Amino acid sequence: MFDITKIRGDFPILARKVNDRPLVYLDNGASAQKPQVVIDAMNIGYSQEYANVHRGLHYLSNLATDKYEAVRGKVARFLNAGSEDEIVFTTGTTEAINLISYAWAAPRFQPGDEVVLSIMEHHANIVPWHFLRERMGVVLKWVDCDANGDLDPQAVIDAIGPRTRLVAITQMSNVTGTVVDVATICHAARARGVATLVDGSQAAVHMSVDVTAMGCDFYAITGHKLYGPSGSGAIYIHRDRMDEMRPFLGGGDMIREVTRDTVTYNTAPMKFEAGTPGIIQQIGMGVALDYMMGIGMDAISAHEGALRDYTHDRLAGLNWLNVQGNSTTKGAIFSFTLQGAAHAHDISTILDKRGIAVRAGTHCAMPLMDHLGVGATCRASFAMYNTTDEADKLVDALEFCHELFG
Ligand code: PLP
Numbered sequence: 001m002f003d004i005t006k007i008r009g010d011f012p013i014l015a016r017k018v019n020d021r022p023l024v025y026l027d028n029g030a031s032a033q034k035p036q037v038v039i040d041a042m043n044i045g046y047s048q049e050y051a052n053v054h055r056g057l058h059y060l061s062n063l064a065t066d067k068y069e070a071v072r073g074k075v076a077r078f079l080n081a082g083s084e085d086e087i088v089f090t091t092g093t094t095e096a097i098n099l100i101s102y103a104w105a106a107p108r109f110q111p112g113d114e115v116v117l118s119i120m121e122h123h124a125n126i127v128p129w130h131f132l133r134e135r136m137g138v139v140l141k142w143v144d145c146d147a148n149g150d151l152d153p154q155a156v157i158d159a160i161g162p163r164t165r166l167v168a169i170t171q172m173s174n175v176t177g178t179v180v181d182v183a184t185i186c187h188a189a190r191a192r193g194v195a196t197l198v199d200g201s202q203a204a205v206h207m208s209v210d211v212t213a214m215g216c217d218f219y220a221i222t223g224h225k226l227y228g229p230s231g232s233g234a235i236y237i238h239r240d241r242m243d244e245m246r247p248f249l250g251g252g253d254m255i256r257e258v259t260r261d262t263v264t265y266n267t268a269p270m271k272f273e274a275g276t277p278g279i280i281q282q283i284g285m286g287v288a289l290d291y292m293m294g295i296g297m298d299a300i301s302a303h304e305g306a307l308r309d310y311t312h313d314r315l316a317g318l319n320w321l322n323v324q325g326n327s328t329t330k331g332a333i334f335s336f337t338l339q340g341a342a343h344a345h346d347i348s349t350i351l352d353k354r355g356i357a358v359r360a361g362t363h364c365a366m367p368l369m370d371h372l373g374v375g376a377t378c379r380a381s382f383a384m385y386n387t388t389d390e391a392d393k394l395v396d397a398l399e400f401c402h403e404l405f406g
Pocket residue numbers: 029030091092093094095122124125170172173174199201202222224364
């Protein structure tokens with residue numbers, strides 16, 4: 001059973017006040033709060049169980065290695081990957097997509113080859129492809145969403161041409177909350193021999209993900225949005241694509257043998273993990289994934305779906321509020337501006353005075369903001385521990401802003 005009181009009690013920060021008001025944390029799209037089990041696991045990791053991984057023969061090194069390596073299996077289960085060998089640890093989605101750009105795409109793409117992107121991508125899924133455009137003459141092909149924030153999967157499929165090598169697409173917009181039908185896109189791309197990279201930074205927090213059924217080649221997640229530590233993350237890489245990749249960062253752990261004149265590499269996935277990793281961060285992410293799987297992704301989705309519907313209805317009653325994107329397949333993320341009123345930064349500052357944390361700005365999605373014709377928005381993004389009472393507090397505070405700015 002989804003017990004919201006118990007869940008809120010698991011997150012110690014939710015009991016604190018900000019500006020003398022109970023914290024209403026609605027900046028989960030940027031980073032989620034951490035349950036006590038994650039904090040405890042990291043504390044024990046550093047205070048009782050810390051050593052470097054993989055290279056020691058002593059007790060603590062073996063313990064740390066076992067705990068760290070166990071996370072690979074947890075990520076594989078969380079994403080329903082075929083094998084934990086298809087999971088590469090990263091510091092987050094940004095590193096994950098850069099890894100694919102450097103290690104898989106750059107050695108294989110030719111000038112004039114295309115990457116198909118949606119207009120809803122986060123800069124983390126744009127700039128690495130701009131690097132290939134600047135350096136190699138790779139062409140970026142953009143597919144727009146409509147005014148509602150919906151992305152037609154067929155429009156993405158139609159954008160695939162004879163020179164398309166990759167479709168790189170988000171499963172959930174961090175601005176509008178739109179959930180994209182990535183499975184339809186991935187299957188069609190695979191049938192045409194085109195690889196797919198799915199940015200799961202937002203989606204994997206809110207719904208159950210099955211990369212095997214989805215049929216993608218790459219799927220990136222970032223630990224700090226998944227109630228885990230910052231500096232943790234992973235990417236699923238289909239076995240066939242893994243075999244095509246050349247190493248990215250060089251150093252310890254990713255080699256088999258180094259001589260003065262030669263180097264041979266470790267097997268995948270270790271081949272793509274050079275140097276000392278974020279040991280305790282990844283262990284913390286593993287505990288966070290256990291925590292989410294323990295509650296159940298379907299239960300989390302159901303709670304957040306009800307929150308989305310409630311918040312949508314309440315915000316729809318404010319006829320001076322412009323919400324960007326009202327897709328029928330969206331998560332509980334609301335980006336908005338107040339008609340004729342102050343800048344989004346001013347609104348967020350006023351909300352903050354009431355203990356309400358939201359994000360304001362362009363949300364690392366400038367092409368989307370440009371497409372929607374907005375400069376900056378406030379974004380309220382909900383998580384499993386938020387409540388309808390908190391949505392009411394948001395609405396009250398917005399009404400106050402409206403009165404203030406007229
Ligand atoms: N992609 C999306 C959709 C995001 O929302 C974010 C973070 O805001 C990222 C990628 C980048 O994630 P990270 O900064 O953790 O690497």
